[in-house]
Amino acid sequence: MTRVGDMDAEEFRREAHRIVDWIADYLAHPEKFRVLSSARPGDIRDALPASAPEHGEPFDRVFADFERTIVPGLTHWNHPGFFAYFATSASGPGILAETLAAGLNVQAMLWRTSPAATELEDVTLGWLARLIGLPPAFGGVIYDTASISTLHALACARTVSVPHIRSRGLSGTRGLRVYFSEDAHSSVEKAIVLLGIGLDGACRIPVDARRAMRVEALERAIEEDLSAGRTPAAVVATAGTTSTTAVDPVAPIADVCRRHDLWLHVDAAYAGAAAMLPECRQWFDGMERADSIVINPHKWLFTPFDLSVLFCRRMDVLHETFSLVPEYLRTPESPRVRNLMDTGIQLGRRFRALKLWMILRYFGADGIRARLAEHMRLARLFASWVDADQDFERLADVPFSVVCFRCAPARVPEQALDALNEQLLDRVNASGEVFLSHTKLDGKLALRLAVCQIRTTESHVAQAWELLSREAAIVLSSASPERP
């Protein structure tokens, strides 16, 4: 027996076996839970004591409370009926890898604090870069979220644009400008705020009918800013926007960036994985000319949350922007080795590469491609049902695995459609069988069905469609399409 302050080793073993059985049962039948929790605000808080226990409790009692109090308050992201936002997936090999990472608890701030974590990150990102067709000029770093990856990208753009940024900050500057389409993700604006540029420096470029950035409008905006003495710094092109998965024309945007010497960041957080498929490669034409690219394996590469990848062509700028080494973090190996803390705002780093490596090996490149292709097939299938139904209307193209649509029978006036669709959305989500989210497109409320869950099959998509049709009939047959 080796009890030295921690849980007893045999108790750990017993409880760990119990827990993985629970997870195995859960993953075998996630649909036995409601996908969207029916908890009301305060339910979970009210069920828990206001203070920590003074004395420790046996783990089985803690686990019993977990099952009784916490589980009913969960929204189940692993449910095959999860179609909201970008559905994510904790695949089996990903969960196994996360379990190992939790047990090992290595913290890879320095090469020395776990050589394998640092080098496996290099190797695995090299694999991913190759799979999506990036040239060897790109380096990469794993962060937690796309918000953080994009923050790092725009920080690099700021470094390139503002002399002495590190010492003098932004105080002497004026009119730094970042360009992105009106459909770009909110994380771009959050980064602009955090970096001290301010939203006055955020330049939203209009989109065309396919919701892609208008390149001529971008060019015009840059020229106007230059005439006015402002300082264009970066363009964010999105390959797969959050609302509709529209794709900005990356190659022409790259031409504009080259002409004006601007940092090009490509937000492919969701759709970037699809660059692994030859039939999708066209959407990413020009991405290889970007300065930085974000892709989130925790979105559509079956990787448990969190793992976001920033590919960067100018690792020297990333290093220059973020490296700051106090004495207590110097090691004998530097500078022969890469220390991950030198390229990020976060000092500490989990061993995230392990899950991506295990997933790529377990599924293989062809296995990943087959799963992505299947999700796209299911989305197109759902879109075909929408298109064939007179009471429904599709509101955007389906380049990947997300369908934007609404219920819009000819007999219901346009001004009543938002309320009707909101009611429809509330009703299908209240079923506990599916979870969809929404967006607004040209002022119209659109329902979104995102097929990215690894456990989602054709039968789940069909079930979602049946539920939508049934609930739409009920809503339409009621006296008024207003909320009850």
Place this chain on the structure above:
Amino acid sequence: MTRVGDMDAEEFRREAHRIVDWIADYLAHPEKFRVLSSARPGDIRDALPASAPEHGEPFDRVFADFERTIVPGLTHWNHPGFFAYFATSASGPGILAETLAAGLNVQAMLWRTSPAATELEDVTLGWLARLIGLPPAFGGVIYDTASISTLHALACARTVSVPHIRSRGLSGTRGLRVYFSEDAHSSVEKAIVLLGIGLDGACRIPVDARRAMRVEALERAIEEDLSAGRTPAAVVATAGTTSTTAVDPVAPIADVCRRHDLWLHVDAAYAGAAAMLPECRQWFDGMERADSIVINPHKWLFTPFDLSVLFCRRMDVLHETFSLVPEYLRTPESPRVRNLMDTGIQLGRRFRALKLWMILRYFGADGIRARLAEHMRLARLFASWVDADQDFERLADVPFSVVCFRCAPARVPEQALDALNEQLLDRVNASGEVFLSHTKLDGKLALRLAVCQIRTTESHVAQAWELLSREAAIVLSSASPERP
């Protein structure tokens, strides 16, 4: 059988049981591995193929490669001989909770996307706040790392100091100033760079003989800046510095901050947990008057990496600084509920509260206090051995569980001591039995022994001391104290 694109459920169950057995064996005898890996740069990279496999592989083959290639390249943070940096601990209940969190994969950006994750975070941070004696005025948020917590704190200070920061950024401002002791953590400077303030705005205040911030020097610096037309914004006081765990005088610093209306951020990332002990509470006097405080349960609260807590008295400012809600993230519950994405740069959030909740319940408040007290006892014991040995010298007080010391026999001249201690450090670390790190204090190389690993017992500390004594004798008996 429920195979729907993921690993087969029974294969998952089988592999999961195998993995938890591996972890249980590992935790029962972590010392069977070398604490510091003996891998040479490139070893792991060179052992791995340059491309992902085209076809998937059975998980047992992936796991075999993990054991053969990855494990020898790990530095073992769970080894009881890990005394470097701030040793961290993945305790048993913490690992079990992380395993559950990986299996559930909930993403708590919105209350709706997992009510239990949001409310458990509230409840658990309430428990922790109470345990360390904070008044109810404090709210809290869980982030990943202290670097991110401190970044958020200083972003809040910037919001309060700079009118229209969100729209206009920092371009119109000049001379924003942040004050912190010369021993403050590098994350403070990294935040100042990222926020666009620039290191010219970083004001390092000298420390006294105990390495605590000189309050009169702080006061003088602020007044000089005010006279020069600069804008004091925030003071970071450290309770437990990284080099020596020295404590800045928080209460007098809080007085200065009140007088000048400055944001006070307390960096208690490592030592904050000790505020749970009555005998340590004195060190944190005044912390309850801070605007924000960072404490990292992944440092000295036995929580697997990562989990950092920012307590904040002004949650409205945090919300004002970071909230930005696009249409696709609006929910019917807002604004009745708290949405965690509103108080952070990161949109996506792992279910981190689960592990802290399980740890506090499993060990109980008294169990946590007992473990912290034991680590402090062991550090004082080690310090007493250093003090009693003529060949060694202690270089700092030991308020918590870190000892700074060096080998410094009277017969060796001062100018040779750094090389001697570097050699000593390299030798003990090469043993694979212990891992210590270093710092510099008044230009002198100091060895650091941090007792924070939950599996570390008196025998491990004694072993470290024996090893240091033995290797020191060898180094001292060699012809020259220079590196061979």
